[in-house]
Amino acid sequence: MDGPAIAPRDAALSIRGLRKAFGGQPVYSGFDLDVRRGDILAIFGPNGCGKSTLINMAAGLLPVDGGTILYDGRDVRDVRVGYVFQNYREALFPWLRAADNIRYPLRRMGLPKREIEARLDRLKAEFRVRFDLARYPYELSGGQQQLVSVMRALAVEPEVLFLDEPFSALDFETTLDLRALLQDVLKRLGVTTLLVSHDLEESIALADRLLMLTRRPTTVADDLAVRLAWPRGSATLSEPDFVALKRRCLAVFEAAVAGRPVAA
Amino acid sequence: MKGLVAPVLGAVGFIGLWWLATVAQLADPVLLPSPAETFRDTVAAFRSGPLGHDLLRTILRTVQAFLIATAIGVPLGIALGAKERVYRSVEFVVDFFRSTPASALFPLFLILFGVGEGTKIAVAAFGAALVILFNAAYGVMNARRTRVLAARVMGAGEARILWDVLLWEALPQILVGMRAGISLALVIVVVAEMFIGSTDGLGQRVIVAQSLFESGLMYGVIFLAGALGYVLNLTFLLAEKRFVHWSGR
Ligand SMILES: Nc1ncnc2c1ncn2[C@@H]1O[C@H](COP(=O)(O)OP(=O)(O)OP(=O)(O)O)[C@@H](O)[C@H]1O
Ligand SMILES: [Mg+2]
Numbered sequence: 001m002d003g004p005a006i007a008p009r010d011a012a013l014s015i016r017g018l019r020k021a022f023g024g025q026p027v028y029s030g031f032d033l034d035v036r037r038g039d040i041l042a043i044f045g046p047n048g049c050g051k052s053t054l055i056n057m058a059a060g061l062l063p064v065d066g067g068t069i070l071y072d073g074r075d076v077r078d079v080r081v082g083y084v085f086q087n088y089r090e091a092l093f094p095w096l097r098a099a100d101n102i103r104y105p106l107r108r109m110g111l112p113k114r115e116i117e118a119r120l121d122r123l124k125a126e127f128r129v130r131f132d133l134a135r136y137p138y139e140l141s142g143g144q145q146q147l148v149s150v151m152r153a154l155a156v157e158p159e160v161l162f163l164d165e166p167f168s169a170l171d172f173e174t175t176l177d178l179r180a181l182l183q184d185v186l187k188r189l190g191v192t193t194l195l196v197s198h199d200l201e202e203s204i205a206l207a208d209r210l211l212m213l214t215r216r217p218t219t220v221a222d223d224l225a226v227r228l229a230w231p232r233g234s235a236t237l238s239e240p241d242f243v244a245l246k247r248r249c250l251a252v253f254e255a256a257v258a259g260r261p262v263a264a
Numbered sequence: 265m266k267g268l269v270a271p272v273l274g275a276v277g278f279i280g281l282w283w284l285a286t287v288a289q290l291a292d293p294v295l296l297p298s299p300a301e302t303f304r305d306t307v308a309a310f311r312s313g314p315l316g317h318d319l320l321r322t323i324l325r326t327v328q329a330f331l332i333a334t335a336i337g338v339p340l341g342i343a344l345g346a347k348e349r350v351y352r353s354v355e356f357v358v359d360f361f362r363s364t365p366a367s368a369l370f371p372l373f374l375i376l377f378g379v380g381e382g383t384k385i386a387v388a389a390f391g392a393a394l395v396i397l398f399n400a401a402y403g404v405m406n407a408r409r410t411r412v413l414a415a416r417v418m419g420a421g422e423a424r425i426l427w428d429v430l431l432w433e434a435l436p437q438i439l440v441g442m443r444a445g446i447s448l449a450l451v452i453v454v455v456a457e458m459f460i461g462s463t464d465g466l467g468q469r470v471i472v473a474q475s476l477f478e479s480g481l482m483y484g485v486i487f488l489a490g491a492l493g494y495v496l497n498l499t500f501l502l503a504e505k506r507f508v509h510w511s512g513r
Binding site for chain 1: 414417424428429508
C-alpha cells in the first residue's frame with residue numbers, strides 16, 4: 001500500500017471503526033478511511049461489496065451500525081454534501097424544469113433569489129451548458145440529464161461530493177465528454193469527491209487516489225495514489241505510467257477476487 | 265381531428281343498426297323506439313319537461329359527492345401512504361369496503377342519514393372516497409425511492425419531502441383515483457335516485473319513464489347518463505395529460 005498518510009487537519013472526511021450488516025450478514029466490520037481535502041477518491045470493487053452502502057452512510061442516507069463518520073469533527077447533518085445518483089432518471093424531479101431542479105437545493109438552503117440565479121449562471125458557464133435548462137428533465141438526453149444532476153449536486157458548493165457510478169448508464173462518447181467536463185470543474189473548484197466506479201480505467205483517470213475493495217466482509221485490497229498530471233485526456237490512457245498503474249490494479253483485483261494474498 | 269373519425273363512424277354505425285332494427289320491426293316499438301322518436305321525445309322533455317332539471321340535479325349530486333370524497337380521500341390517502349405500516353393495518357378494511365357494492369350499503373346509510381338528499385350524496389361520497397384514498401396511498405407508497413433520497417441529501421426534512429416529492433410522485437395516481445372516483449359517484453347517485461325516495465335526477469327519470477311506457481324518453485335518459493359519465497371521464501383524462509405531464513417519467 002502506498003496510500004498517503006493524511007494528517008487529521010487535512011482530512012475532509014474521517015471514518016473510524018465503521019460497522020454495517022444487513023440481516024446479520026456483515027458488510028463492514030471495523031472499516032477506517034481518511035479522505036484528504038480536495039482529493040478525488042475513486043472506490044472500485046466487485047458487485048455487492050458495499051460501495052454504495054459506504055457512500056450512502058457517509059452521505060447520511062443510511063444509518064451506521066457502529067463507528068463514526070466525521071467531517072472535520074462534524075456530523076454529516078452539519079455538512080453540505082452533494083450526491084449524484086447512478087440513475088438520473090429517478091433522481092431528478094420530472095415535475096420541475098431542469099433549471100428548477102438545480103435551484104431546488106439552493107431554495108432549501110434559503111438563499112436569496114439573486115444569489116440563486118447567480119449560482120445558476122455560474123454553473124452554466126462552468127459546465128459550458130448549451131442546451132435549454134427551461135426544459136423538463138425527460139426532454140433531455142441521458143448525458144444532459146446527468147449533467148443537470150451534477151450541477152444540482154454542485155450548486156450547494158458541497159464540502160464533499162458523492163458520485164455513485166454516475167456514468168454507467170451513459171454511452172461511451174457521452175461518458176468521455178462528461179468525464180472531461182467533471183474533472184475540469186472538480187479540480188478547478190477543489191471539491192473533495194468520492195467516486196464509485198465500475199470502470200477501472202475511469203477510476204484511475206479521474207482519481208487522485210484509488211481505493212480497491214474486496215468482497216464481503218469488505219476490506220481494503222489496495223489503496224494507491226494516482227500521481228498523473230492534470231488535465232487527463234484520452235492521451236493519458238496510453239501513457240506508460242497509466243498503463244503500469246492499471247496493470248497493477250488488475251493484478252490486485254484478480255488476487256482480491258480470487259481471495260489470494262497480494263504479491264508485493 | 266383525425267382521431268375523431270373512427271369514434272364518429274362507430275357511433276353513426278350504431279345508430280344506423282338501431283334504425284335498421286326498428287325499420288325491420290325486429291322488436292315491439294314500445295320496447296325499441298326508433299332513434300328519431302327517442303331524439304324527439306328527449307328534446308321535448310328538455311324543452312318543456314323536467315329533464316334539464318334532472319340532469320342538473322344528478323351532476324350537482326355527483327360533483328358534491330366527488331368533492332367530499334376528494335377532500336377526505338386525498339389527504340387521508342397521502343397521510344396513510346406516507347406511513348406505510350399504518351396503511352397496512354387499515355388496508356383490509358379499505359379493501360373490504362371498496363369491494364362491497366355501494367348499493368348494499370343503502371339501508372345502512374338510510375338509517376344513518378334518513379330519507380333525503382344527504383343519504384344519496386353520503387353513499388356516493390363514501391364509495392368514491394375509498395377509491396380515491398386507495399389510489400392516493402399507493403401513489404405515495406410507490407414513490408421513487410431515489411427521489412426521496414435525493415431530496416433528503418439536499419436538506420429536505422420529512423414534511424418537506426412529503427410536500428415536495430411524495431405529493432408530486434403520487435399526483436398521477438391521485439388523478440387516476442379521482443377519475444375512477446367520479447365515475448363511481450355517478451353510478452351510485454343514479455342508482456340512489458332510483459331507489460332512495462327521489463323526485464328528480466336522471467335515475468328517477470329513467471324509472472318514471474319506464475313505468476309510464478315512455479320508452480323514447482327512457483332511452484334518451486339512458487344515453488344522457490352515459491354521455492355524462494363519458495364526459496366526466498374524458499375531462500379527467502385530459503386533465504391528467506395536461507397537468508401531470510411527468511406521469512411515468
Ligand atoms: N437494504 C438492504 N437490505 C439488505 N441487503 C442490502 C441492502 N442494501 C445493500 N444490501 C447488501 O449489501 C451488499 C452491499 O450492497 P451495495 O449496494 O453497497 O453494493 P455495491 O458495491 O454498491 O454493488 P454494485 O456494484 O452492484 O452497485 C450487497 O450484498 C447487498 O445485497
Ligand atoms: Mg452500488
